[in-house]
Amino acid sequence: MASKNKREDSNDSSSPMRISTTPASLTVAEATLDWLKEYDLDYIFFNPDTSSVPFTDALAWKELTGDVPHPIMLLHEFPAVDAAYHYGLASLGKKVGVCMIGGVVGTLNAKGAIYNAWAGFGPCLVLAGMYQMKGTRYRGAHESVDQGGLVRENVKWE
Secondary structure: OOOOOOEEEOOOOOOOEEEOOOHHHOOHHHHHHHHHHHOOOOEEEEOOOHHHHHHHHHHHHHHHHOOOOEEEEOOOHHHHHHHHHHHHHHOOOOOOEEEEEOOHHHHHHHHHHHHHHHHOOOOEEEEEOOOOOOOOOOOOOOOOOOHHHHOHHHOOOO
């Protein structure tokens, strides 16, 4: 009987858990990591945040298989973006630095580094989490109707 849990027990005793890789069972986070791996992106610099838990979970599980860009955790959003930007610069434009930051607060914390990457023409991909809007008039302090608007003037695409 097939398990409904994506993290099924493996037949290989050396690897206790595995992720099912059938397209129907991939989460958006897992599919994004597969996409990054297809483009030969080696590292992802990140600051863990509650809005990016699915992505962080996918990073942890896929890191076990070695089938993911190597995650490098930093303790604030600014150095995560800055490390990705400088990684792209150090590769002389042959690689793109990838970073993952939190929601609205993380985007605001990273804004200065995003500006530096934009002004320095650094190849940098910033993935930002977003809290789910509840569909009511009330917005929590960490929700935004237009999170992209926080950095729109300093990014190429959003």
